[in-house]
Amino acid sequence: MNLKPTGLVLDKVAIRLGQRVLVELSATIPPGEVLTVMGASGSGKSTLLAFVGGFLEPAFSASGSVWLDGQEITRLPAHQRRLGLLFQDPLLFPHMSVGGNLVFALRDPAGASRRELAEQALAEAGLEGFFERDPATLSGGQKARAALMRVLLSKPRALLLDEPFSKLDAALKQQIRSFVFAEARSRGLPVLLVTHDRADADAAGGAIVDLGEA
């Protein structure tokens, strides 16, 4: 066992589809920092995220290892990795209330206080009194914030972001982007961001890997 630093570490990760190598990457993302992986669609950046998250389709094969805060998670089932996942769609579960979505993410079975925790998180995101609301009635920005709070309530140890801002309009994009990065920084979460938008990378301020050039 070699000693790995804290944060999210990708150690000689390589993903193949048949003979073709899609992605090859080694990287260390310290707590609170962002690694942006750039590339056009089809470059394999979402596949990389799926591998780290534990959702790689059986059609792909992968080598290398993933470490989180010094612990190898390559072979852990997805639900034990504690990686928060955000997609370009907020993906709030449509059959639950907004509050139900947040409560679903809570790890500790703390009974009555679960609702309080969720209400608190909603308030933090400027969504006070939204607990009983139908997710379908929220605006795009509200949904995005609710989705982020849902992820944060699950106490992740890192965030995986798959083009999370691409569907938001310009003003909203700015606002949500800074909200997400600020939350990640304040909680000391390493962030792996895949995007094709240079502005996302600039706003993240961390290291940038361009799959197109590799």
Add this chain to the structure above:
Amino acid sequence: MRLTATTTAGLLVLLAATTPSSAVDLSNWKAVEEAARGQTVYFNAWGGAQNINDYIAWAGGVMLERHGVTVVHVKLEDTATAVAKVVAEKAAGKVEGGSIDVIWINGENFASMKRQELLLSPSWADKLPNWQYVDHEKKPTITVDFTVPVEGLESPWGMAKMVFFHDTARGLEMPDSFAALVEWSKKHPGRFTYPSPPDFIGSSFLKQALSETVADPAVLLQPVNEATFSDVTAPFFAKLDELQPNLWRSGRTFPKNKEALRQLLSDNEIDIAFAFSPAEASNAIATGELPDTVRSFVFSAGTLGNTHFLTVPFNAAAKEGALLLANFMASPEAQLRKQDPKVWGDPTVLSMEKLDPAQRAAFEALDLGVATLKPGELGPTLNEPHATWMTRIEQEWTRRYGVAN
């Protein structure tokens, strides 16, 4: 793959033929009654008529009360379903504990089951106690079912005779023979039809027509001779060709069965219908299916007649109960109720002379119904032709009219 192979092997073993099982001692009827107590008899019978279903339910009640035998009426759309079941059981080697105990049967189904040895044997029907009342001397169709000797393998249940009926409210003259019917149809095109063979009634109509048109009726009692077939049937098909264009829908389609035929009469699509039960019209009036102005008639030179029976498969689980039921169904009590048009209206298989005076009086007191001909008005009975005739006629009919246009 290996599983499939095993399955195949299993199936092959199962399909192999098997040997029949033991018989019942009919000389000791008391013992039969004792053995039957507590048995459940599965009676497979056509279930398309409510009055018949009710009659069977009544008989089941009597059987339970007197003999402790439970009768379950398995309602069929087609007797062939029961035959298929027995075939499958034989194929699977189930020689005992079969699922069918009694089948309502006659004609070709009986001939087939007899030929394939699917029936309880040796002869038992003529050893049942109530056989003493059966009129097997004067009713030849009781001992010869469509020219096939019965040989005690089925017990008579009721008599059938071809009867025509029409609505007198329409004020039409009715024909008195097949030839007259062909002429009638020229005056009333599109107002007559018959069920398409191999439907039982449809085939019977063709046999009626064949019997009337053939030069020497005696040839029909012998199997078909291919060498003379076209000569013998030439007048028959000539008449049928004459009839064809004047049939309902110009003969481009035919009703499915006698029920469809009756419905066409009721809907005023045709003017003449027919059936094999003299009480058919009266029953249909009673259920509201036909108006009360409908009356029956027969051809004065005679119409076809036959008998329907109850039989027991070789592997019946409740053989004693089955025999008990067959015997009860041939009793004066059950036959009287069966002939009552308010119940069923089916002519009895019993001989009036063999009954005691009280029983005879009860039969004679029956009011047969407004549209039912009296026994004396039913006219002579024509013999059913040998079974091979029907097969050949059906083939030829299908070739000529069955795949037209």
Add this chain to the structure above:
Amino acid sequence: MLRAAPALTISVLLAPVAFGLLATLLPAFGYLPALGGNGFSLAPFGQLFQTPGLLRSSFLSLATGLITTLVAVIVVAGFVAGWSHTRVFRRLQHLLSPLLSVPHAAAAFGLAFLLAPSGWLMRVASPELTGFTRPPDWLIVNDPLGLTMMAGLIAKELPFLFLVTLAALPQIAPRGRMAIAASLGYGRIAGFLHVVWPQLYPQIRLAVFAVLAYATSVVDVAVILGPTQPAPLSVRLVHFMNDPDLSLRFMASAGAILQLAITVGALGLWLLLERLAGASMRWLATTGQRFSSDNAVRLLLAGIVVVSAMTMFVGLSILALWSIAGNWQFPDALPQSLTLRTWERQLPMLGKPVAVTLAAGMVSTLVALVLAIACLEREARTGKTGGNRALLFLYVPLLVPQIAFVFGLQLFFLATGLNAGFAALSLTHLVFVLPYVFLSLSDPWRALDGRYLQVARSLGATPNRIFWSIRLPMLLRPVLAAAAVGFAVSVSLSLPTLLIGAGRWPTLATEAVALSSGGDRRIIGVYAFVQLVLPALCFALATLVPAIIHAGRRDMQGVS
């Protein structure tokens, strides 16, 4: 446990299905010792091909299947294209849904009585408009080309395809796509066909295949509405099989193989049609034709849907009226008198059949649902579809003519000693119910956006928790719809029930078929009504339960 789901499903059904298939194959080649066939030969086929009118019967079956399916698919596609997200659409959706539960035979009887020259339409118009005091001698029902039969089948299959399409639609998010197509100047129908249909069709494809297989081999509807001189092959098969001359069974089995070949051939031709249609759509897209004014076509499509639905409703209402009719002669538009006598006589006898129907339906549907869900969930969790490909085997019972197939099933149950028990009955129903449940459920199951599940896992939820609190609730509507379809199939099974149950287990279907053979429209009316009520209740529950559970959740309300 879950891992073994496909294996379990196959092992439960392999033996009955294999027996069914083999018992069709072997006698076709002359082997059935119980009837004296001890060797193999091609004689049954020789005999079959000498049957008069066989070619025409075969062609009728093939054409009926293809035309019925084609028209039904075109109408459904066009109607969804032209009217989705409109008020008319929502109204018609409510009109069509209950029709799904109507037994085929009941629908056919209703249609026959509506359209016949002595039927209700003619009675309404006579003698005032037509001058007819007795019905004209017109060949409408049972016409030689089978047009009435096809019309009946189309009217009956439209609701099925329509509801399958509706279930698949939300996953495609058609609204945005169609807005884009509209903004590019495409008419509603053209836009839909270009941007939604290519994704939608693969999801309803299996259902389309099922309709095709059914329409190619249908018996009950064909007997009531179809041509008779000659009849379609499927109907003649039943005659061969039921012939008192037992030696005809060999030829009947050969006929069953021919029927199977025709069904497979129809599927092959359909695949060819799919390619042709796909190619022409792609070509059409390159031409840039907009078809922007398609109102006439839209109205026509809505007209077809309304007329076919109304025909069914009126036909069934008239059948219901027959059940309380006294004497009712041509040309009276209404019965002379009404009576409850038929109901009074039938009702006391309905208790046991209703109980058996419910029990067999619920057991087989529940087992089918559990097996189908287990197989699909395993596929979703492992990402492997291989085992489920083997499940295509389960569709065999839909392809092989029922009457030949059931004979083999009987042998199987006799061999296992399960014969005539409730277990045998339920297993038999399962054989026919499972393919439909699998068919209805697999597409919506696979179409659920996998990212929901990934999000749930990343939130720390175990696969089991995700199954119970995310997937099942989100798929509640299709799950219950599949259950309702399965139950309706079980309720409609008469021949297998009668033969496997050996008459010990009377159901509504077996009683209805037996009593209907008496041809009394009053009794047919009673049983059609009762047979319709049970599945209709199920479909109502399948609609109501999700609506109540998901009340106030806009995205769970399905398409409207």
